[in-house]
Amino acid sequence: MDRKQLIQFISEQYNADAEHPWLKYPDYIVFRHKNNQKWFAVIMDIPRSKLGSDGDEPIDILNVKCDHIMLGSLRSEKGFYPAYHMSKANWITIALDEDVGDSKIEYLLDRSFELTDTRKKRK
Numbered sequence: 001m002d003r004k005q006l007i008q009f010i011s012e013q014y015n016a017d018a019e020h021p022w023l024k025y026p027d028y029i030v031f032r033h034k035n036n037q038k039w040f041a042v043i044m045d046i047p048r049s050k051l052g053s054d055g056d057e058p059i060d061i062l063n064v065k066c067d068h069i070m071l072g073s074l075r076s077e078k079g080f081y082p083a084y085h086m087s088k089a090n091w092i093t094i095a096l097d098e099d100v101g102d103s104k105i106e107y108l109l110d111r112s113f114e115l116t117d118t119r120k121k122r123k
Contacts, residue, residue, distance in 0.1 A: 001102045003043060003060045009106070010041055014113055038116040040065060041109060044084070051081045051095065060096040062105065064112035 001009070007018055007029065016031040031041040042063040047056040063086050066074065071092055074080045079098030083091035094100055094108070 001096065001105050003045075003096060006043060006062065006096065006105070010109065013106075013109070014040070016040075033113075033117060036116075036118045038118070040112045040116040042086070046084060050084060051093070062094045062096060063091050064094065064108050065090055065115045066092045066108065067111060067115065070111075 010016055010031050011018065014031065015034070019030045019032065020026055020028065021030055022028055025044070027045050029043040030039055031043075032039045043060065044063070045058045045060050048054070048059045049056050051059065051061075061081075061084060063083055068089060071089075074092055075082060077100075079095045079100035081093040081095065082088045084093045086093075092108070094105060
C-alpha cells in the first residue's frame with residue numbers, strides 16, 4: 001500500500017481527517033480519533049538511515065500503536081522497525097516500501113484504532 005492509498009483508506013475506514021500539525025514537516029500526517037483526539041496513525045517520510053538502513057533517500061513510513069505482546073515478533077519481520085519518534089514500548093514503524101501486505105497493515109491499523117479509543121467497550 002502506498003502513501004496515497006493509505007491516506008484514502010484511513011480517511012474512509014475510520015472517518016478521520018488527515019492533519020498536518022508541523023509546518024516544518026508538511027508531508028507528516030497525523031490521524032486521530034474525533035472523540036478523544038488521540039493519535040492512532042502517523043505517516044511520515046524520513047531518511048532510510050533513520051531506520052538503520054544504508055542511504056539517506058526518503059522512505060514513507062506508518063507508525064501505529066501496537067499491543068506490546070506483538071511488538072517483538074513484528075520487529076523480526078521484514079518492513080517492521082522500532083517506532084520512529086514514538087514510544088518503542090507501544091508503537092511500531094512500518095516501512096511502506098518493503099512488501100508488508102495490505103491486509104497486515106489494515107489489521108494493525110484496526111488494532112491501533114482500538115487501542116487508542118477510550119470509549120467503553122460493549123460486553
